[in-house]
Amino acid sequence: MPAYLHAFGSHLPDRVVTNAELAERTGKTAEWIESASGIQERRWAAPETSIAAMGVAAAESCLKTAGFPTNKIGMLIVASGSGARGFPGPAAAIADRLCLLSVPAIDLPMASAGSLFGLALAMRLTETYGDILVVASEKMSPLCETEPLDPNTAILFGDGAGAALVSSRPGRWRMLDAALHTDGQYREDLVCDGTSLRMNGLTVILQAARKIPASIEEVLARQSLSAQQVTAFLLHQANLNLLTRVAKALNVGPEKVFANVQRYGNTSSASMLIAATEWADTNPGKGPIVFSAFGAGFHWGALAADSAD
Amino acid sequence: MSDLSRQQRLRKLVQEVAGKPAPEDEQESLFESGLLDSFALPDLVSAIEKEFAIKVPDSDLNPRKFDSIARMDAYLADHM
Numbered sequence: 001m002p003a004y005l006h007a008f009g010s011h012l013p014d015r016v017v018t019n020a021e022l023a024e025r026t027g028k029t030a031e032w033i034e035s036a037s038g039i040q041e042r043r044w045a046a047p048e049t050s051i052a053a054m055g056v057a058a059a060e061s062c063l064k065t066a067g068f069p070t071n072k073i074g075m076l077i078v079a080s081g082s083g084a085r086g087f088p089g090p091a092a093a094i095a096d097r098l099c100l101l102s103v104p105a106i107d108l109p110m111a112s113a114g115s116l117f118g119l120a121l122a123m124r125l126t127e128t129y130g131d132i133l134v135v136a137s138e139k140m141s142p143l144c145e146t147e148p149l150d151p152n153t154a155i156l157f158g159d160g161a162g163a164a165l166v167s168s169r170p171g172r173w174r175m176l177d178a179a180l181h182t183d184g185q186y187r188e189d190l191v192c193d194g195t196s197l198r199m200n201g202l203t204v205i206l207q208a209a210r211k212i213p214a215s216i217e218e219v220l221a222r223q224s225l226s227a228q229q230v231t232a233f234l235l236h237q238a239n240l241n242l243l244t245r246v247a248k249a250l251n252v253g254p255e256k257v258f259a260n261v262q263r264y265g266n267t268s269s270a271s272m273l274i275a276a277t278e279w280a281d282t283n284p285g286k287g288p289i290v291f292s293a294f295g296a297g298f299h300w301g302a303l304a305a306d307s308a309d
Numbered sequence: 310m311s312d313l314s315r316q317q318r319l320r321k322l323v324q325e326v327a328g329k330p331a332p333e334d335e336q337e338s339l340f341e342s343g344l345l346d347s348f349a350l351p352d353l354v355s356a357i358e359k360e361f362a363i364k365v366p367d368s369d370l371n372p373r374k375f376d377s378i379a380r381m382d383a384y385l386a387d388h389m
Binding site for chain 2: 206
């Protein structure tokens with residue numbers, strides 16, 4: 001049975017943290033931060049704002065766009081890797097706040113690739129569970145603000161949430177195929193222990209620069225599509241320099257790779273769905289689209305979809 | 310075993326990717342010295358693959374293998 005993407009939604013905290021603010025606290029310059037990452041500013045949530053609260057706001061935004069009633073949701077999948085608590089994860093809290101009191105709510109504590117894996121799972125599970133709401137919510141700022149600030153990570157991350165509605169009912173984009181991968185030998189190269197974050201940037205970038213284009217080409221080849229035929233690439237927003245390299249590796253113009261990392265920083269699993277929300281809001285027209293993400297684990301992959309009409 | 314012409318070719322690649330002269334000392338870390346950053350590394354690996362007509366498998370994408378002219382030379386000696 002085919003699966004469809006119906007709508008996206010997002011939520012960003014109000015507080016804007018500029019490079020100038022972080023420059024003072026990291027000993028770097030604002031110009032260096034933008035040169036190293038492409039990031040100009042990011043949003044950090046208030047201390048009292050929870051991962052679940054941001055996830056609920058994104059979910060409600062998505063359901064409003066879809067014009068779909070919350071009580072018809074058949075499954076909730078929540079990606080989040082930044083929570084301090086081991087269990088229960090935020091899926092239970094988000095389900096409760098949405099008054100979903102008996103549908104399965106699944107946590108994917110995977111960080112950056114979590115929303116991609118959530119979409120891919122929803123594509124397969126919608127036949128059984130009906131309409132599935134995929135939510136990704138991350139509060140990265142507490143990890144960044146551990147003193148002394150690590151300039152290699154504190155400059156990169158932001159807070160936010162995204163959501164997508166997946167259904168077997170015909171919708172705006174038909175989901176075609178997904179390729180998911182994990183290579184656990186790099187599991188110590190990007191780690192969050194609940195209170196701080198450490199990253200081997202050389203390894204992460206080297207692997208991501210290869211694996212993201214490879215997984216995109218893998219899923220496109222299986223659909224007999226070329227990168228040049230794709231309308232838009234909606235990727236995990238890790239770093240503008242990485243997005244540019246992915247476009248180059250795929251031999252497509254950088255304008256095909258949607259980017260909003262400049263304004264929000266890297267919001268981990270939420271970033272891909274926040275990007276999808278903003279891209280969809282631009283009335284982007286028709287044609288194939290490709291999602292892709294890479295993150296801690298390492299987990300990575302790609303998912304292709306196409307306009308349904 | 311090191312290969313002088315191979316090291317010269319590697320030095321030229323490093324210079325092209327970095328946009329600055331490669332270090333005289335083949336043992337010097339290209340990353341700790343600040344000559345290359347994390348985003349230059351994928352470009353350097355791609356340049357090595359093209360120059361030496363090899364494919365570096367994902368399992369060999371370890372920054373330590375490409376940290377200096379000497380380490381790249383040793384890698385190539387084992388894979389050419």
